[in-house]
Amino acid sequence: MTLSSGVCLACGTRLSPGLSTCPRAPLRRPxxxxxxxxxxxxxxxxxxxxxxxxxxxxxxxxxARRGLGRAVWLVGPEGMGKSRLKDALxxxxxxxxxxxxxGSGLALPGTPAGPLLELLEATRGLRxxxxxxxxxxxxxxxxxxxxxxxxxxxxxxxxxxxxxxxxDALCHALLPHRGPRILILEDWQHADPLSRAFVEVLVxxxxxxxxxxxxxxxxxxxxxxxxxxxxxxxxxxxxxDAAALVATRLRPGWPREALLxxxxxxxxxxxxxxxxxxxxxGAPLPESGTAVLAARLEALSPTRxxxxxxxxxxGPSFPRPVLGALVGGLSSLAWLxxxxxxxAVSGGRYVMGTRAPVPRExxxxxxxxxxxxxxxxxAYEALPEEARRRACxxxxxxxxxxxxxxxxxxxxxxxxxxxxxxxxxxxxxxVYRVALEVAGSLSLExxxxxxxxxxxxxxxxxRLAGERAEAxxxxxxxxxxxxPRAVQATPARLQxxxxxxxxxxxxxxxxxxxxxxxxxxxxEASREALLCGSSLDALCALALCWLGRFEEAEARLAVARGRxxxxxxxxxxxxxxxxAALHRAMGTLLMGQGRPGQATVEYAAVLRWTERAxxxxxxxxxxxxxxxxYARAGDRERAVHYFQLALDxxxxxxxxxGMAYTHHGLALLHSQADAPELAKExxxxxxxxxxxxxxxxxxxxxxxxxxxxxxxxGEREEAARQLQLAAQDAAAANARPELLQAQAALxxxxxxx
Numbered sequence: 001m002t003l004s005s006g007v008c009l010a011c012g013t014r015l016s017p018g019l020s021t022c023p024r025a026p027l028r029r030p031x032x033x034x035x036x037x038x039x040x041x042x043x044x045x046x047x048x049x050x051x052x053x054x055x056x057x058x059x060x061x062x063x064a065r066r067g068l069g070r071a072v073w074l075v076g077p078e079g080m081g082k083s084r085l086k087d088a089l090x091x092x093x094x095x096x097x098x099x100x101x102x103g104s105g106l107a108l109p110g111t112p113a114g115p116l117l118e119l120l121e122a123t124r125g126l127r128x129x130x131x132x133x134x135x136x137x138x139x140x141x142x143x144x145x146x147x148x149x150x151x152x153x154x155x156x157x158x159x160x161x162x163x164x165x166x167x168d169a170l171c172h173a174l175l176p177h178r179g180p181r182i183l184i185l186e187d188w189q190h191a192d193p194l195s196r197a198f199v200e201v202l203v204x205x206x207x208x209x210x211x212x213x214x215x216x217x218x219x220x221x222x223x224x225x226x227x228x229x230x231x232x233x234x235x236x237x238x239x240x241d242a243a244a245l246v247a248t249r250l251r252p253g254w255p256r257e258a259l260l261x262x263x264x265x266x267x268x269x270x271x272x273x274x275x276x277x278x279x280x281x282g283a284p285l286p287e288s289g290t291a292v293l294a295a296r297l298e299a300l301s302p303t304r305x306x307x308x309x310x311x312x313x314x315g316p317s318f319p320r321p322v323l324g325a326l327v328g329g330l331s332s333l334a335w336l337x338x339x340x341x342x343x344a345v346s347g348g349r350y351v352m353g354t355r356a357p358v359p360r361e362x363x364x365x366x367x368x369x370x371x372x373x374x375x376x377x378x379a380y381e382a383l384p385e386e387a388r389r390r391a392c393x394x395x396x397x398x399x400x401x402x403x404x405x406x407x408x409x410x411x412x413x414x415x416x417x418x419x420x421x422x423x424x425x426x427x428x429x430x431v432y433r434v435a436l437e438v439a440g441s442l443s444l445e446x447x448x449x450x451x452x453x454x455x456x457x458x459x460x461x462x463r464l465a466g467e468r469a470e471a472x473x474x475x476x477x478x479x480x481x482x483x484p485r486a487v488q489a490t491p492a493r494l495q496x497x498x499x500x501x502x503x504x505x506x507x508x509x510x511x512x513x514x515x516x517x518x519x520x521x522x523x524e525a526s527r528e529a530l531l532c533g534s535s536l537d538a539l540c541a542l543a544l545c546w547l548g549r550f551e552e553a554e555a556r557l558a559v560a561r562g563r564x565x566x567x568x569x570x571x572x573x574x575x576x577x578x579x580a581a582l583h584r585a586m587g588t589l590l591m592g593q594g595r596p597g598q599a600t601v602e603y604a605a606v607l608r609w610t611e612r613a614x615x616x617x618x619x620x621x622x623x624x625x626x627x628x629x630y631a632r633a634g635d636r637e638r639a640v641h642y643f644q645l646a647l648d649x650x651x652x653x654x655x656x657x658g659m660a661y662t663h664h665g666l667a668l669l670h671s672q673a674d675a676p677e678l679a680k681e682x683x684x685x686x687x688x689x690x691x692x693x694x695x696x697x698x699x700x701x702x703x704x705x706x707x708x709x710x711x712x713x714g715e716r717e718e719a720a721r722q723l724q725l726a727a728q729d730a731a732a733a734n735a736r737p738e739l740l741q742a743q744a745a746l747x748x749x750x751x752x753x
Contacts, residue, residue, distance in 0.1 A: 006300075007278045009271050009340030010043035012249045014278070043338070045271055046248045047088050049241025050081065053232055057089045060230070061212050065096060065180040069206025071213040073188075073225035076234030079268025079354075082216045085234065086184060089214070099181040101174070104345040105191035106317035110393025110415065112422040113146070113194045115185060117390065120147055120173060139169035141614055146170070149389065151420040152464055152614070158654030159465055162616065163423045165652075167201045174202065180210040186345060188217040190316060194422055200226045236265035249274055258285045262292060268354065272296060272340065293354060297341075303327070304336055308352075311342070313372045315394065317349045319387065325379035326372070373402035389414055405438040409450060412438070416457060425461040432458045452481035456496050468503050475500040489523035494532035501539045513543035517556075530567035531578050534560045538581035545588040553589050557582065573613045580609035580618055587625060596632035603629055620649040624662055631669045639669055660689040660698055667705040676712035683709055700729035700738040704745055711749060720749055 006015050047054070053074075060070040074082050090100055101119060108114030120143065135143070145152065146166060174183060185191070185199070203213060203226045217223040225231055237245065242265050246256060254277065262285050263270030269289025276292050277285060279299065286292045297305070307327040314323060324330040333350070336342045343353035377398035380391050388395070392414035399408035412435040419428035432454050439450035459474035478496050489497075501516045517540035523529045537560030544553035560582055569575070587602030606622035627642035643666050650658035663686030670679035683706035690698040703726035710719035723746045730739035 006335070006339050007275045008043050008338045009275050010045040010338075012274060012278055013043075015335060015338060044087060045081075045084060045267075046245060047081070047084055048244045048248070049237045050085050050088075050234070053085060053234065054088055054092075056232060057085070057214070058092060061089065061093055061096070061098065061180075061182065064182070064210055064212040065098070067208055067210050069209040069211045069213075071203040071206060071226065071229035072215070073223050073229050073231045074214060074216045074234060075219045075223040075231060077220055078218055079266060080234040080236070081267045082218075082234050083186065084267075086186070086214060086216060090182070090184075093182065097179055099176060099179055100184065101181060102184040102186070104317075104349075105185065105187040105189065105195070106345050106351055107349065108390050108393070109190065109316055110397070111390060111418050112192060112424050112427065113198065114390075115191055115195045116170060116198060117147060119183075119185075120170075135169065135172045138611070139172055142166050142169040143173050145614065146421055149414070149418045149421045151417055151460060152423070159423060159425070161653045165616075166423060167198055170198060171202050171205055175205070175209050175211060180212075182212045182214060184214045184216070186216045187351070188215045188223075189219060194424065196224075203229055237267060237270075238265065241265075242270060245270055246274065249278075255285060262286065262289060264289065268340075269293075272354070275340070300341075304341075307333065307336060308341060310372060311350070311352060313369065314376055315397070317345060317351045318394075319349050319380075319383065319391070321383065322376060322379040323350060325382065326375055370402050373398045374404065377402060377404075377407065392418070400438075406442055406446075409435055409438055413453070413457065416461070420461060420464060423464070425465040428461040428464075429458060432461065448481055448483075452478050452492075455481065456492075456499075459496075459499060463499070463503065468506060472500060472503050472507070475503070489520050489529070491524070491526060491528035491532060494520065494523060494529055494536065498532045498535045498539070501536055505539055505543055508546075510543035510546045514540055514547075516540075517543075525566065527567045527570070530563045531574055534563040534567070535578045535581055537563065538578065538585045541585040542581070542588055545585065545592050548592070550589060550592050553585070553592075557585055557589065560585075571612075573615075576609045576613035577615060577618075580606050580613060580615065580622070583609065584618075584622065584625070587629065591629060591632070596629045599629040600626060600633060616649070616653060617655075620646055620653065620655065620658060623649060624658065624665065627662075628665055631665065631672075636669060636673055640666070643669070656689045656693055657695065657698065660686040660693070660695075660702065662686075663689070664698075664702050664705055667702070667709065671705065671708055671712065674712075676709045680706060680709035680713070696729040696733040697735040697738055700726045700733065700735060700742060703729065704738070704742050707745060707749075711752075716749065716752075720746070723749060 007013060008015060057072065057074075060072055064070050074085065076082055093100070103115045103119030105115050107118035111117065142165065144150070146169075152162075175181075183202075188196075191199075199213070199215070206213065206228075213229075215223075215225070215229075223231065239260070242260055242263060243256075245267065246254075246259050246263075250256060259270065259273050259277065262273045266289055269292065272289065272292045273285060276283075276296050279296070286295050297308070300308070307323065310326045311318065311323055314326075320330065320333065324333060327333075333342060337344060337350075337353070340353050342350045345351050377395055380395045380398065381388060383391065392411040395411040396408045396415060399405065399411070412431055416428040416431040416435075419425070419431065435454050436451060439447050439454060441447075442450065455474050455478035459471045459478065462468075462471035462474055475496050479493065479500070482490075482493050497516055497520065501513050504516065505513045517536050520533065520536060523533060537556050541553040541556040541560065544550070544556060564578060564582065567575075583602045583605040587599040587606065590596070590599035590602060603622055603626040607619065607626065610619040610622055623642050623646035627639045627646055630636075630642060631639035643662055647659060647662045647666075650662060663682040667679045667682040667686065670676070670682065683702050687699060687702040687706060690702055703722045707719045707722035707726060710716075710722060723742055726742040727739060727746065730736075730742055
């Protein structure tokens with residue numbers, strides 16, 4: 001038998017030099033309805049000695065079909081037959097109308113929650129297909145953000161609450177709406193922490209769902225599975241089962257005992273030992289399974305050895321077209337798959353099917369490795385745009401290994417963007433710091449341009465984490481790196497100014513917001529620039545309202561609205577954010593002018609736009625503002641309704657400050673409605689939250705409301721004590737309006753005495 005020929009590892013069929021696949025392999029066929037698998041079209045080895053495990057898996061599947069969801073961790077060392085057992089289960093479920101959705105822990109290495117991205121894309125879960133009926137429109141938008149790597153708008157009050165909302169949406173995307181479903185996750189030992197955290201949440205919600213979650217993990221001993229999951233261990237074959245596996249291909253004259261000794265009950269080593277004997281019938285068998293692998297590797301043709309050498313440079317998994325581009329075509333790859341050297345996994349990717357010792361001469365030299373990494377990066381960049389974007393972490397690794405770090409910078413931004421889309425700002429900040437180091441090695445002008453972009457993105461990550469002071473600092477650095485020779489403000493500068501103004505406004509430094517807006521100067525009339533300019537004007541109008549300069553605010557709003565009308569209309573979160581800011585500013589202006597009834601219309605519009613923008617923080621603020629407007633307009637029933645909605649949303653987000661202010665609004669509302677007991681209850685709850693935050697200004701407001709409630713209940717001593725404490729808190733916080741309010745209430749109390 002020539003070096004370029006061999007046998008199919010699974011069935012033992014000889015592969016002549018002209019064949020690239022085993023003739024016994026099943027033809028690739030269209031996926032049946034409800035099945036979202038990556039069809040490999042390769043042979044399957046016989047399944048022996050796993051009857052008990054297969055029956056247990058079938059029982060779990062039957063329980064899931066009845067609506068009693070199950071999670072099973074199938075664990076064992078490499079080559080024990082976990083994937084073969086999984087395939088046997090899927091084949092047995094074909095007649096039971098199970099939906100089969102399959103993913104891999106090796107999909108998109110380096111990308112946060114890569115297995116979930118690939119699984120959801122493979123299922124076409126957002127197109128939509130049958131099975132996603134549990135999802136609301138808001139959840140579909142969250143999953144779209146996640147799948148497309150879009151960064152989040154706004155500043156979540158609680159990142160953990162936003163993450164939980166994302167996990168809710170992903171669970172609803174993956175749980176079936178009608179028929180039973182099996183979710184398969186292979187190579188889970190390579191899964192990232194975010195994917196593991198999500199699967200733990202998913203497993204905790206299976207009690208009444210017709211789902212079987214089957215996780216395959218390579219581990220020596222029990223894996224780290226959730227407490228409610230069942231663990232099944234796949235180990236070595238016993239002597240009888242090993243003999244049965246050899247008997248499936250045994251021919252007269254075969255060294256049966258030698259094969260069993262070399263295989264030692266290891267299914268994959270047994271298959272390789274039989275393949276070696278078929279390829280070299282006159283040669284003695286090596287002494288161990290590892291030696292058999294090395295001997296088979298040594299007998300490969302130079303072309304196929306080169307393909308394996310290149311695949312080792314590519315990493316744990318790689319797209320088929322990338323490896324094909326590096327070895328000059330795809331003709332040898334299918335043969336390597338049939339021979340057991342490459343294995344197809346989820347997402348149209350390959351992994352090394354067998355860990356074989358690499359000869360020293362096969363290890364590329366440093367110069368060769370540089371060239372291979374460069375060619376690999378170029379092959380990745382030649383992929384379709386969507387596939388290339390999702391492989392950004394691999395592109396970064398190859399460009400940096402090729403000693404061309406500047407080519408890695410755009411892809412580093414993509415890596416950080418995926419982290420932000422997955423609500424992982426700490427991971428994004430780590431990537432940005434690496435990118436800053438890389439940018440520092442460039443020419444002076446290129447380093448300045450890249451650093452400006454990176455500092456702005458770092459501000460976005462800090463904003464997502466709720467770190468307003470750090471975000472402000474990063475955006476100020478970004479603005480300082482703008483080209484001083486520019487005559488007009490670029491859209492990038494306007495965008496950074498808009499972000500800075502928003503965070504300064506949230507820090508209640510209103511004069512600075514006005515100054516930032518006035519520092520813009522002239523700018524081009526592009527759509528992006530007009531949107532940013534309009535948003536800046538809206539923020540300035542809001543600041544002017546808080547400063548009591550209502551005429552200036554009204555004029556600024558007119559300018560903002562005019563700029564927005566000049567920008568060509570396009571449905572997008574950015575425009576929705578601008579519309580929300582404009583309506584919020586107009587509502588605040590109307591409130592300041594004593595027209596709360598008209599303000600309710602504006603704040604209701606804010607709700608609609610913040611929902612489109614996906615801005616949870618602004619949405620909760622709009623609910624509070626709408627409740628406040630209805631309260632001042634005398635519509636107590638609607639005011640309580642919107643205050644309660646705001647309170648529920650802020651509680652879900654973990655926004656203690658927002659909850660405290662909402663309790664203050666409810667306390668004032670109950671006081672006006674002559675319900676001092678309810679007012680006292682809300683004031684006490686708000687005071688507890690303000691105490692946790694250490695916000696003495698807020699405590700002063702709530703103590704004042706609590707003192708008034710005590711006074712209405714005839715508890716004058718307690719009222720006096722709370723009002724005195726309110727004055728002390730206001731003085732300590734240097735909050736003059738709150739101090740005057742507390743002092744006025746104390747004087748009114750003294751007058752009653």
